[in-house]
Amino acid sequence: MEVRRDEIRKGPWKAEEDEVLINHVKKYGPRDWSSIRSKGLLQRTGKSCRLRWVNKLRPNLKIGCKFSAEEERVVIELQGQFGNKWAKIATYLPGRTDNDVKNFWSSRQKRLARILHSNATPSCSSSTKSWKIKKEGLAFHDVHNLEAPPLFSSSIEEESSSKAQSCSSSYINNREPIQMAPLPDFIKPELSSCSGMLVQVKEEPYTQLPFPQVLQPQPELTFSPANQELLARIDDPYLLDAFGAVDPTEPGNGAQLSLGTSLFDPTASCSYGSRDVKNPPTPPDTFFDDFPADMFDHIETLPNLSGW
DNA sequence: AACCTCATCAACCGCACCCCT
């Protein structure tokens, strides 16, 4: 197929374009993106090709799956740890892309912002607003449930598990469930300690805390009556996010999340790439996602993900 | 049925970094 090289195509990808891109990757690997256009194979920029591959065509992507409760917790915890380093966070979520994580987080932020706003302004007369509050109240309940890992029976998880069955996959079909990347103890029931963490945020800036620091519950803390209502909801880590009270990109911010050192398990042997030289921790690497699905066969499957 | 609002997703853009010459 002859393609005019002087035109750059934008917008949704066609199946034929995907096919060309896949063939290119099969031949040359996931690189030399710009050569795809220079060879006249596609009218897409190299960036566009790379993005398409990474976000849609790469093997073992979880396409069409909602984030599971586990994945949501991972994102929340890691966002607190790393800030908006979506690509980095995505390396802990096999099958998820930075775009997925980014989209997930931003829609969550929007939702929470609205929840807080509507709760703060309960006197709404318009039918539209009453509708919103009704809906958001439910949403908040779901969010809250999310943060009670071992106990919850949230609709979200049910939804996730049900939707997972209809999950599509990228062009190489998944034959086995994708295992979550090794994660530290921070996913475990110590989540209750998040309330202490959040209280800590209000009383003492994160930045005063050294890194790493394991969070300890602080039951002895007391609060002014004005804070009681907020505190009634504060066991939800999402709440803080909605305020934007903490800049997690600041060194040490969020460090007290109980992310154990096992998060940086050296057995996750592959490096993240030259870009991350400044970040010695070597998370599980999506680099492998660029290769055939059977590359993941060596990864043992978790017997029970919900056992965290 | 029409309209509205929201959530989700895909894709683009700008910037920064890396590597090569």
Added chain:
DNA sequence: AAGGGGTGCGGTTGATGAGGT
């Protein structure tokens, strides 16, 4: 050392569909 090309990342936006009024 400097410049340019390629690549990766994070922010943003537009399209679309779902659900409620």
